[in-house]
Amino acid sequence: MAVVPHRIAVLALDSVVGLDLGTPSQVFGTARTEDRTPLYTVEVCTPGGRPVRSTAGFQVLPEHGLELTRTADTVIVPGIHEGTPLVDGAVDPDVTAALRAAHDRGARIMSICTGAFVLAAAGLLDGRRATTHWAYANRFRQLYPGVDLDPDVLFLDSDGVLTSAGVAAGLDLCLHVIRTDHGSAVANWSARRCVVPPWRDGGQAQYIERPIPRAADASTAATREWARQRLHEPVALRDLATHARMSVRTFTRHFRSETGLSPAQWLLQQRTDHARLLLETTELTVDQVARHAGFGTAAALRQHFHHRVGVAPTAYRRTFRRTP
CATH class of the missing domain: 3.40.50.880 (Class I glutamine amidotransferase (GATase) domain)
Structure with missing residues (x-):
């Protein structure tokens, strides 16, 4: 057609x-x-x-x-x-x-x-x-x-x-x-x-004029990349802060400043985006997608996926699975 x-x-x-x-x-x-x-x-x-x-x-x-x-x-x-x-x-x-x-x-x-x-x-x-x-x-x-x-x-x-x-x-x-x-x-x-990222983390809150933090404390970028490689694993806030070599409070403050999101919100966003990609490009079952994306169970995936995307995982796959 x-x-x-x-x-x-x-x-x-x-x-x-x-x-x-x-x-x-x-x-x-x-x-x-x-x-x-x-x-x-x-x-x-x-x-x-x-x-x-x-x-x-x-x-x-x-x-x-x-x-x-x-x-x-x-x-x-x-x-x-x-x-x-x-x-x-x-x-x-x-x-x-x-x-x-x-x-x-x-x-x-x-x-x-x-x-x-x-x-x-x-x-x-x-x-x-x-x-x-x-x-x-x-x-x-x-x-x-x-x-x-x-x-x-x-x-x-x-x-x-x-x-x-x-x-x-x-x-x-x-x-x-x-x-x-x-x-x-x-x-x-x-x-x-x-030549742009397909998705930028957070919102424009990170671009609003504010005092520049000390360089030693400024970036959580390496920890975000570390977490992206472990979406299939349980990743707690303390794990993120430990990787960044910061206290939980300091890490949370800098993370929100840089991304516009809390660490928990950011992780949910990353896991949902990964689940979307798996639903579009693989034959994995919904249970398998849930495990690979870090939601653990199909029920948890359905709940969070519907909240953030607006449809169930199976409906999303029916719509986009044939997309190149």
Whole structure:
């Protein structure tokens, strides 16, 4: 059966952030089937099809106006550096109408960085969890108190409306979408083509400005790698702290500072990701996957997998097992 590419419309507004604008076409453009057929098409539109300025010193000359949003499967709003959505929350009524219409007909809606201001101004984030660049969190809360803002994460997926943190977090969000649509194998391939990690630990809390710790105490990276090699074994917090040659309290503080997660949360994330890969790429039974990923029992795997991924392991395997 021929693959019909998923159509993505990137809605660029004036003062669009250059990196945010290019991220969707770069990342989604690398997602292919086993025979190299593109899984996505990415096109750019602007209000009225007019040129808009970018923050990178060039103008965007689009081939489409807002009519592109009427047929796109996904609409992405990149970040903006300045303008009314950040200043007073105002957005072109035509943009608001286009975004709401796309959402109402079931299109996936996404924002990168400060593009969340545009979605919030259009009323699409009311009552939802969302994120944006940490540096603009206070302004966002002032303008949109009805949004449940979490500035510590890299991205959030809230029932078809997705937001990412600042700048490069757009890469993480796009890879998450590919992983959701087509599985880890395709997402990992895209990540390799873009020369980025397929999954970054923690959230943007680790990038917020804070005093730099002493070098001798700064890194838990070696211990994280040590733990990744032992996901199939019981690994306690004290084991991690001992490997890092720190007290449990000091290790926990530095670990959370570096990753944005507690050691327990991080281990669950790593084990769940490993279980996903095993379900996609091996014939191991669910019991065997549970043991290899460190959950111990199939019941524990099902509980944690459903909580973090949203489906049972067997349902996930049925969806993604044939993915190259």
